[in-house]
Amino acid sequence: MKFLHLFLLSWILILPIGAQNNSVVTDQLAEQIHSVSKNNAADLVYLQTNKSIYETEEDLWFKGYVLDAQSFIPSNRSKTLFVQLVEDASDKVVWQKKYEIENGFVNGHLFLESTLIEGNYTLSAYSSYSFTKEPREFYALKKIKVVQTINQNPTVVSVEKDSIIHFTSFPEGGQLVSGINSNLAFKAVNSKGLPVTVSGTLFENTTPLIHFKSSHAGMGLLTFTPDNSKKYHIQLSEPTSDKIYAIAPVASSGKVLRLLSNTKEILTFKITQSDGLKEERVYLRLQIRGIVYSIATGLLKKELTIKIPLKEVPQGIAEVTLFNENALPIAERLVYVNQEQQLTIQTELDKSSYTTREKAKLKIKVTDQNGHPIVAHLGLSIYDGIYQNKQDVKNIQTHYLLSTQLKGNIYNPVYYFNEQNKNRNQALDLLMLTQGWRSYVWNEANLKELGTAFKPIILEEIKGKVRLQNPDKKVTTVIKEKGITVFSADESKGSDFMLTDTTGVFTIIPNDLKKGEGGYTYIKLMTPPKPKYTMNIKEFSFETIDNKRITKTLLYPLAEIEKSNTKVVSPFIGRESINKLKEVTIISKKKGILFRDKYIGKLDSLYKAQNPTADFLCHENILNCELHQGCPGDRKRPIEGEKYTTCDGCKWLKGSGPCGGCFICGHCNEITYHYPKLTETQLLEMFNIAMIEGYYGKKVFYEAMYDEVTITDSTPDYRNTLFWKPDIITDTNGEANIEFYCSDINSLFLGNIESVSGEGLLGFDNFEFRVKKDR
Incomplete structure (x- = not known):
């Protein structure tokens, strides 16, 4: 096991190998936390958005990172990410869809309707292995602001003084x-x-x-x-x-644990005990996110110095616990280790400023702390700086390395990762000292409270059941195995056949939702017309989420307190009013007919072709002629959209009837014939089909391209997000090259890059440049 190897490194560093029972104690100390963490395998979700302030009638682009909670390696546990947009003021869900998780990542977007009220919103994400009954804290969210029209000069409201300390x-x-x-x-x-x-x-x-x-x-x-x-x-x-x-x-006697130094290579601790206490063997355990990386032991007389190597320890919060000879904890402390162990992202633009519609080139290079190139998964956004909410102090590093590891909101966590802050290491150690070890999510006692096994509360699989439509209540019904076909409106995706179990139960899996991506997945019951069988399918995922999320405490970093109420101004004035395009809804040319996808239209056509109605035309071309209602003579089917005559008050003349001869009618009208309009539900029930919503469809981010001809096009280009790409992967040299075109917006633009490697290293970087009008 990994912790045993590291234990030997620590032990050899401090003292010669002791008695065999010391090894038994160290194994016990390692196993007792390993046993409570291994059964709580979980994921942590982080959302990166293309900016933090949006106008209505815009697309919000986001990237979801679904990483293993212990290693931060992209996780394959979950296949579906459930996403909601919630209005903060009313706690009302204004958007919710399912998105496919591909190898630990989600490429998603949503449209912000014009009907959205201006204000603050929360974009939240849930998966089977990240959203559970416990713990009560919830971190997988991103705060955004929605406005009708962007204000160039937003006023920063100063924080009111609070006399309560x-x-x-x-x-x-x-x-x-x-x-x-x-x-x-x-x-x-x-x-x-x-x-x-x-x-x-x-x-x-x-x-x-x-x-x-x-x-x-x-x-x-x-x-x-x-x-x-x-x-x-x-x-x-x-x-x-x-x-x-x-x-x-103040205790009259006991032991005190102090951290003497924290370097890249070694943690040095001093353990001191009161005069008069007996000499005894003590153990010092270091664990990070439920994994024990080191257990050192030594004989404590009055004072003892213990050094713990950090060579194979990952970056993050370490819990260091001092145990006595009976393996009972007597002192504990949090320490942040290996802060330099991260992805270093270097960005190089070919210019520091550009003219409108000019082509820009960006070179990205990713290395580890030793300067070695790294293959990493990057998300990159380049947007107008006026759409930045400076009160949002969350990024991928603060989320995974601090916020999700400690209970409670953290004030301005980005401070601890900014190398320009010379005292950041001392400040970070103060944060560790003032949290208390029970605030550490991976504290042994906290892990025990979570229980011995991980239990998802939202399920990716959807259960269905086949039953008789009109069962005989006096006889026990045996359903037996029934055939089911799963398909979508896109015939190129093919279809799958499955059998229910003997009780009629079947399961729709994430791959079936992928089949209906951007639309619906259809399930057709393959049974004879008689006896009539039906299906019951109901999704409980969002219902479960709504019931549980109100019990959760939402944790989001607290923003840095502004020193004054100064105004933030975009560096260039003269932003034109922007005419935004409305979202397009495609409807049929035939008035009043709107279908969600072409398959429902196919069912409607099939229904009309089968003409299940009793409508008919007599030999006089009268629609539903009352005199020929029961006549077996020549009858024709009416055709959708054709014109026919309807008559009332018809009667046979003398010497005629009942199905032939002459007749007269009192009142006649000419109408355009339409088949009875059936709802989607009626159509699906008629053909013994059920439908469930598939994954929300992917959309390609629009990238403008200009050449010598189009650069003079008079059509204005007011793109405020110049570039968004959530799936950049660096090559073996750790490099990626990006090209994009500036818009007509004359402003300061910002670039944000967030990244993770296959080994769980995290990185964040930003850059800026100016776009000026070509005079």
């Missing part, structure tokens, strides 16, 4: 022990969860001991040696407050 302190390792020098981290937030810059004093009894102030996002650290014979409290001087904040109680 929540101040909490966190001893490193979990406890303060008398006589042992210890770290005490703290965090201050307001009632909205936003950080508050604070300063204050730690008092020992009534004597000021240490003055302190927060160093990042309301967090900070102070170091002192506590004495359990004395009392400690904290009082804040900024913001001014008379409130007294107690700190954790």
Whole structure:
């Protein structure tokens, strides 16, 4: 097993191999977390959109990343992604469709109707292995803003000051022990969860001991040696407050775990125990996302330094737990490791600025932390910067490496991944210290609460059942196996034949939904006309999602607090009003006839050809002549769209009848004949067919191309998204080359790239350029 190999590396580094029972303890410590994590195999979903602000009557393009929750490798567990767009103000679902997951990725889009109300919306995604009854937290969402017309000068609303302060302190390792020098981290937030810059004093009894102030996002650290014979409290001087904040109680004796250093190669810990405690063997376990990567052991007298190698440990939050000789946890701490272990994305444009409609060339190169080229799956969007919501601080790295790993909303997580922030490592360690290990999703106790087995609540497969339409209630009905054909309106996709089980139950699988992509999948029951059998098919997936999502806590990163209410202005003025094209709906030329796809039209034609109605024409070409109703003579079928005569008050003349001779009619009209209009439901029932909605159809993103002739075309080009491609794959040199054409919009354009490799490395990068009118 992987953790055993790493255990030996740690052990050899610290001390010679000990007694055999030490190995038994280490195996036990590794297996106890492995056993509770292996049965909870899950996926994590992330949504990348082409921008974050949209106008109505636009396409929203998105890419879904469905990655294994432990390794971040693209997952093949789920085949269907259920997507909803929810209006935040009303919690109303305004869009929901199913999309195909292909090798861990989804290429999707949706149309934003003109009827959408301006405001904030949430795009949410669910799969069988990512949306479960537990946990209560839900992360797979993307916040977007919808407006009728984009405002060039959006005002940034400053955050109102909040006088309510929540101040909490966190001893490193979990406890303060008398006589042992210890770290005490703290965090201050307001009632909205936003950080508050604070300063204050730690008092020992009534004597000021240490003055302190927060160093990042309301967090900070102070170091002192506590004495359990004395009392400690904290009082804040900024913001001014008379409130007294107690700190954790000081234990009279015990053990303290401290992190001394965190480098690319090694974590160094110091373990200290109180005077008078017996010498004993201790164990230090490091696990990331439910996988144990190292267990080190040593003999603790007064102090012990333990070093854990990080060579084969992935980037992310590590939970480090100290166990005593009886394998009981006595101290615990979160540490963020291998922050440099990521995809490095380099972008190179052939110019820094372009003229309208000019061709641009972009070179992308992806490497690992050692500079080696990487084959990676990229999503790239290039769009007008005015459609960027600067309050959205979520990307693929913050989502997978922080947000989905910790319970609670994280303030401005992008700060910790920006190499320009020189103190980001220290700030990230403060985040780890002030979360508490029970906030770690992969904490052993949290995993145990999830249960011993993973249980999906939304199913990709759809169940159906065949039954007799009019069963004899006095006799037990035996359905036996029945034949079913599965197909779509696209005959090129072929059809599949299946048999029900002996009770009439059958299953529609994701591959059947793919057959009906962009339309409907049809299921035809292959049984004789008599006795009459019917099918019951009902999808519960979105119904289940709606019932469960209201019980979930939606977690989304908190945006950085704006310093002022300054206005954000697009760098170039003169944006013309844009005439947007309406979404096109195709209807039949024949008034009032609208079909969802050509197969329903085929059923309607077949119904008319069979002429199941009692309508007829007599030899005088009168429609449904009342005098010839029961006559077996020459009768013709009426034809759709032809003109016929209808008469009433008809009677036979003397010496005529009952089926021949002369007659007269009181009142006659000429009409255009139409067959009775049947609904889709009636047509399907008539032919013993059921239909279910297939995967939402794919759509190709429009890319403009200009040459010497078309570049002078007077038709305006107001594309605000110049390029969107969710499925770029770099070559063996880690490279990809992109070409696109600028539009007529005179503005600052932004490029966003998000990526994942086959080994689970993540990357994010952005770039910008300007487009000017050619004067």
